[in-house]
Amino acid sequence: MLTRFDFPVGFVFGAATAAYQIEGSAFGGCGPCHWDSFASTPGNVVRAEDGSRACDHYHRWEEDLDLLKAANLDGYRFSTSWARVMPDGVNVNPEGLDFYDRLVDGMLARGLKPFQTLYHWEMPSALADLGGWTNRDTCHRFADFSEAITRRLGDRVSAIATINEPWCVAWLSHFMGVHAPGLRDIRATARAMHHILLAHGLALERLRCMGQPNLGIVLNFDHATPATDSPEDQAASDLWDAIFNRWFIEGITRRTYPANVLKGLGPHMPENWQDDMALIGQPLDWLGVNYYTRHLHAHAPGTPWPSLRDVPGELPRTQMGWEIYPEGLHHFLIRLARDHVGDLPIYVTENGMANADVVEDGQVNDDVRESFLFTHLAATKQAIADGANVRGFFYWSLLDNYEWAEGYEKRFGLVHVDFDTLARTPKSSYHALARALARND
Ligand code: IFM
Numbered sequence: 067m068l069t070r071f072d073f074p075v076g077f078v079f080g081a082a083t084a085a086y087q088i089e090g091s092a093f094g095g096c097g098p099c100h101w102d103s104f105a106s107t108p109g110n111v112v113r114a115e116d117g118s119r120a121c122d123h124y125h126r127w128e129e130d131l132d133l134l135k136a137a138n139l140d141g142y143r144f145s146t147s148w149a150r151v152m153p154d155g156v157n158v159n160p161e162g163l164d165f166y167d168r169l170v171d172g173m174l175a176r177g178l179k180p181f182q183t184l185y186h187w188e189m190p191s192a193l194a195d196l197g198g199w200t201n202r203d204t205c206h207r208f209a210d211f212s213e214a215i216t217r218r219l220g221d222r223v224s225a226i227a228t229i230n231e232p233w234c235v236a237w238l239s240h241f242m243g244v245h246a247p248g249l250r251d252i253r254a255t256a257r258a259m260h261h262i263l264l265a266h267g268l269a270l271e272r273l274r275c276m277g278q279p280n281l282g283i284v285l286n287f288d289h290a291t292p293a294t295d296s297p298e299d300q301a302a303s304d305l306w307d308a309i310f311n312r313w314f315i316e317g318i319t320r321r322t323y324p325a326n327v328l329k330g331l332g333p334h335m336p337e338n339w340q341d342d343m344a345l346i347g348q349p350l351d352w353l354g355v356n357y358y359t360r361h362l363h364a365h366a367p368g369t370p371w372p373s374l375r376d377v378p379g380e381l382p383r384t385q386m387g388w389e390i391y392p393e394g395l396h397h398f399l400i401r402l403a404r405d406h407v408g409d410l411p412i413y414v415t416e417n418g419m420a421n422a423d424v425v426e427d428g429q430v431n432d433d434v435r436e437s438f439l440f441t442h443l444a445a446t447k448q449a450i451a452d453g454a455n456v457r458g459f460f461y462w463s464l465l466d467n468y469e470w471a472e473g474y475e476k477r478f479g480l481v482h483v484d485f486d487t488l489a490r491t492p493k494s495s496y497h498a499l500a501r502a503l504a505r506n507d
Contacts, residue, residue, distance in 0.1 A: 068443050069502045070138075074450065078179060078458030079503050080141030081134060081480060082416050084186035084230065085150065087467040088123040088130075091116075091188075095161040097153025100194040101187065101470075104246035115473035121465050121483050124165065129490065131172045133481055134464060137496055138503035141179035143415055143460045144169065145186035145230065146219070148211050155190035155207055163218045170222050179224040181415075181460070183284060184212050184269065186230040187246070187470075198247055199235060199258040202336060205265040212269035213276065220278050227354050227415070228266040231286040232314045235262050244471055256334035260342070263317050267345035274348075283318070284354030284415045287311050287402075289394030291362045293377035298365035302374040306363045309372065311398070319406045321347035330371040352457070353407050354415035357395045357442075359388035385420035385476050390438060392445040399449035399456055411457040417442050418462035420469065420476035423493060430482045430493035439495060440502075461499070465490070 070079060086101055105116035123130055134142050148155070150162040173180045185208065189198050193207055216226065229235065236258035239245040249255075266283055273281055290307035292299040308324035317323055321343040328335075366375040381389035399412060419438045423430050439461060450456050466479035474485050480496040483489070 067498075067502060068440055068447065070505070072447055076457070078141045078181075078413070078460075079499075080139050080143055080179070080181065080458060080460040081137070081464035082143035082181075082460040082462045083123070083464050083467065084145045084183065085147035086117040086120070086186070086188050087463070087469070088121040088465055089117070089147065089150070090119045090122045090124045091147070091149065092118040093122075093124040094150065094165050095153060095159045096147060096150040097155075097159070098191040099147075099149040099188040100191060100198060100246040103191060103194070104248050107248070110246075110248055111471050112473035112475050115468070117468045120468050122488050123465075126488070126490075127169055128172060130464065131169075131176055131178065133490065133492065133496075134178055135176040137480065137492075137500040138505065139178065141181050141224065141458065141460065142173055142464075143181040143183065145183035146215050147188040148185060148208070149188040149190045151215050152190060152211055155193035156210070158214050163215070166215065166219055170219050174222060180219075180222065181225045181227070181413075182219065182223045183227045183230045184208075184215065185228065185235075185265070187235065189246070194247060199240070199261045199265075200254045202261060202264070205261050205268050208265040209268040209272045213272050216273055216276060216278055220273075220276065225280040225282060225352060225413075226273065226278065227282050227284045228269045229262060230284045231356060232259075232262040232266070232283075233286055233310050237309060252331070253334040256331040257336055259313060259331060260336055260339050263314060263346045264342050266318075267342065267348060270348050270350075271345060280351045282350050282352035282354055282413075283314075284356060285314050286356035286358075286416070287394075287398045288358070289360030289391060289397060291360050291379070293362045293364035296365075298367075299363065302363045302365040302372075305372050306361065306374060315353075315402065315406050317343070317346050318350065319347065350407070350410060352411040352413060353402065354413050355398060355402065356416035356462070357398055357414065358386075358417065358419075359384075360391040360394050384438075385422050386472070388419075390419070390441075392441040395442050396445040396449045396452075399446065399454040400452055403454040409455050411455055413458040413460065414442075414446055414456065415460050416462035417459070418478050420478045423466070423477045423479075423482055425482055425484070425491050428491065430491055432493045432495045435480075435493065435495040436498045439499065
């Protein structure tokens with residue numbers, strides 16, 4: 067079994083969460099966001115559940131930080147909700163700033179490094195009304211938000227990520243309609259695919275001008291596998307790879323977008339998008355990598371671009387139905403270092419699995435998660451040995467929480483949450499991780 071001593075000195079072991087998924091948006095003067103309205107629309111979210119109470123972390127944050135500490139973790143990846151800090155998307159809510167101030171101080175008091183994410187999907191409804199990420203102006207409002215929250219917390223956080231998972235923000239939400247705002251529109255998609263990176267660039271520029279160090283972005287990656295070795299399926303898989311895994315990192319590191327994606331999105335891109343690429347391609351201090359699974363694709367003749375279809379694979383699956391494929395994590399860590407970021411620090415900012423966990427006699431046995439976690443840690447260790455500059459690993463998630471369109475049904479936590487009583491019960495994977503991370507002192 068791996069322990070912290072199998073990793074380089076200073077390697078950060080952490081757990082991750084996000085504001086809307088745990089805090090409870092009904093509390094503390096938080097404004098409405100597009101997830102509230104998306105969830106209230108029948109058919110979008112399992113049982114139409116929303117994040118209004120979630121894990122009530124807004125009131126129970128001290129207990130939750132204690133859980134991180136008792137697991138011997140070094141860091142905590144959290145996000146600061148735009149709708150909590152600026153309920154109308156523009157004006158600051160002092161209560162929101164005070165909450166995050168207490169939270170960061172609480173981390174430092176426990177010796178936890180705060181890794182902050184600025185956008186983990188709470189688009190204030192007032193800005194969603196104006197078109198959200200399809201509207202270029204939203205990018206400037208995001209830079210204003212980034213400045214306001216950083217003026218308050220910037221002196222104490224270890225790292226800041228601008229955006230979490232641009233692919234989900236843009237493609238999953240505007241092309242596939244699975245996440246808020248639930249659009250299925252190629253023109254909206256093209257705009258969101260570009261504007262989310264423009265927002266990143268504007269925020270980065272603003273925070274750099276303030277002298278803020280250690281700025282990055284968190285991208286998600288999905289291993290692309292062709293369903294067969296036919297040239298058509300290979301091309302379908304390459305296209306998926308370009309949409310999911312190359313668009314954002316190439317925008318940032320090469321200041322251009324993959325040609326096979328522009329073939330579909332090109333006619334719908336914002337005018338003069340090329341003029342934004344220098345801003346988007348500013349150097350990063352670190353890259354965050356979220357990795358969960360792989361997908362097999364085949365060519366789908368006779369369907370509109372991108373003309374591909376999902377083909378089920380044969381590996382064991384998680385409660386989300388996602389195949390378990392740790393080799394994919396090793397693949398991306400090596401590939402990103404080799405093709406894109408060189409020696410830049412990389413953090414695995416999310417990796418984890420959902421499982422139908424139950425409490426029995428006050429305990430939760432989730433051996434399957436323990437095995438998932440340690441095989442992905444082994445893949446990370448191997449990537450370091452193979453030359454990738456990986457500096458940390460954050461498990462998703464500390465707590466069972468609001469899994470977006472899946473409501474509260476899918477449990478990703480190291481800690482079980484009873485959504486009736488809100489009781490927290492550390493699972494066996496939590497205890498295994500705490501043992502692996504124990505220090506000698
Ligand atoms: O819960 C999400 C998280 O908000 C973003 N990354 C993937 C997780 C699991 O789906």
